[in-house]
Structure formats: structure tokens, C-alpha cells
Amino acid sequence: DAGVTQSPTHLIKTRGQHVTLRCSPISGHKSVSWYQQVLGQGPQFIFQYYEKEERGRGNFPDRFSARQFPNYSSELNVNALLLGDSALYLCASSSALRDTQYFGPGTRLTVL
Amino acid sequence: RKEVEQDPGPFNVPEGATVAFNCTYSNSASQSFFWYRQDCRKEPKLLMSVYSSGNEDGRFTAQLNRASQYISLLIRDSKLSDSATYLCVVNIGSNYQLIWGAGTKLIIKP
Numbered sequence: 417d418a419g420v421t422q423s424p425t426h427l428i429k430t431r432g433q434h435v436t437l438r439c440s441p442i443s444g445h446k447s448v449s450w451y452q453q454v455l456g457q458g459p460q461f462i463f464q465y466y467e468k469e470e471r472g473r474g475n476f477p478d479r480f481s482a483r484q485f486p487n488y489s490s491e492l493n494v495n496a497l498l499l500g501d502s503a504l505y506l507c508a509s510s511s512a513l514r515d516t517q518y519f520g521p522g523t524r525l526t527v528l
Numbered sequence: 529r530k531e532v533e534q535d536p537g538p539f540n541v542p543e544g545a546t547v548a549f550n551c552t553y554s555n556s557a558s559q560s561f562f563w564y565r566q567d568c569r570k571e572p573k574l575l576m577s578v579y580s581s582g583n584e585d586g587r588f589t590a591q592l593n594r595a596s597q598y599i600s601l602l603i604r605d606s607k608l609s610d611s612a613t614y615l616c617v618v619n620i621g622s623n624y625q626l627i628w629g630a631g632t633k634l635i636i637k638p
Contacts, residue, residue, distance in 0.1 A: 449626075451626075451628075456630070457630050457631075458532075458615050458617075458628030458629050458630045458631055459572065459615075459626075459628050460628070461625050461626060461627070464625065472625050474625070506571055506572070516574060516577075517574075517626065518574075519571040519572050519573070520571060521570070521571050522571050524569075
């Protein structure tokens with residue numbers, strides 16, 4: 417079975433631009449979570465969605481938004497990019513809200 | 529104080545040695561505990577969950593001390609392939625939000 421997939425794998429943007437990152441969960445998984453991992457640190461929780469509803473939000477500015485689609489895939493949007501948004505963005509899926517999370521390979525975003 | 533704290537390392541250990549990592553967490557309401565492994569420029573992968581009674585998976589042993597709010601991971605007979613960053617993870621609250629330590633880097637040398 418396919419694992420969690422994310423696209424694109426790498427992305428280069430300039431300050432002020434907007435970016436959309438995509439995630440497809442493991443088949444049958446209904447929960448998707450997004451994390452930001454800056455080099456040298458552990459992942460930081462951004463959002464969690466379950467059954468298309470937001471179930472949790474981390475301490476990130478309103479420039480970050482997300483949504484989950486009827487097929488349980490998800491998008492993370494970041495507006496007005498800052499240099500500090502450069503990071504690895506990880507998507508994780510789980511079959512239910514409190515189940516083990518499985519991670520995708522991530523999207524590496526570089527903001528110049 | 530960070531919610532989850534780990535020694536960043538790196539730990540440089542000869543092959544075959546035993547190595548132990550500790551992790552402390554600040555929220556006494558934490559409910560679930562995990563160790564993840566992350567290879568360079570890869571995604572984290574679940575190594576093992578940590579249970580109150582302690583648990584073992586081959587060469588790996590995890591312990592939880594709720595009274596002192598720390599978690600440990602012991603790796604016996606270390607292999608070159610164990611070289612990675614080990615992340616301590618805690619679940620806080622009913623929404624299953626994972627709070628991560630910064631990770632401890634382990635380097636196994638031949």
C-alpha cells in the first residue's frame with residue numbers, strides 16, 4: 417500500500433509570495449496533521465484535520481491555513497512568505513484522531 | 529522551559545556499545561509518549577511507543593517515569609545503522625497534538 421505522499425518535494429519561493437503544499441494520506445486514514453520542521457529542531461505542530469474539520473491548531477500566524485477535502489487529502493497554504501518560513505513541512509496521517517501518525521517524506525520549502 | 533527537552537548530542541558511540549537517551553516533559557497531563565527516529569533529510573518514523581510498565585523491542589528498551597516526568601530509550605549492541613536523530617514525542621490533550629523534542633543525534637562509529 418502507498419504511504420503518505422506529499423507534493424512538491426522541493427520548492428523555492430521569494431519573500432511575499434504564496435505557497436500551497438499538498439498531502440495525500442494513507443488509504444483509509446481520515447486524519448491529517450501538518451508540521452513545520454526547521455533545521456536542527458523537532459517538528460512543530462501546525463494543524464490537525466479529521467473528517468474535513470479542523471481539530472487542532474498550533475501557535476502559527478494567520479498566514480498559515482489549511483483544509484481537508486472529501487477524499488481526505490489536504491492542502492497547507494502559507495501567504496506572505498517570510499525567510500523564517502524556510503523549513504521542511506511534514507504531513508502525517510492516522511486512521512482516527514488518536515491513532516499513530518505516519519509521516520510523508522515532506523516538502524522542503526526555501527524562501528529567498 | 530521547553531515542553532519536551534532532550535540532550536542534543538551528538539553522542540559518538542563505538543559499534544556494539546550501549547547508549548541511553550533521556551527526555552523530560554513539563555506537562556503532567558501528558559498522556560502518550562513515543563520515540564521517533566529521523567535519518568538525515570528524511571521524515572520521522574515511529575520507533576516505539578512508551579508504556580508505563582516499560583517496553584522492549586529487540587535491542588531497544590523504553591521506560592517512562594511519570595513521577596519524575598521523564599522518558600528514556602536504551603539501545604543495546606548498537607549498529608552502524610542506528611546512526612540517526614532520536615526524537616522524544618509527547619501527546620498533550622484530547623486532540624492528540626504531538627509535542628516534539630529537538631532530538632538527540634547519535635553517531636555510531638566502527
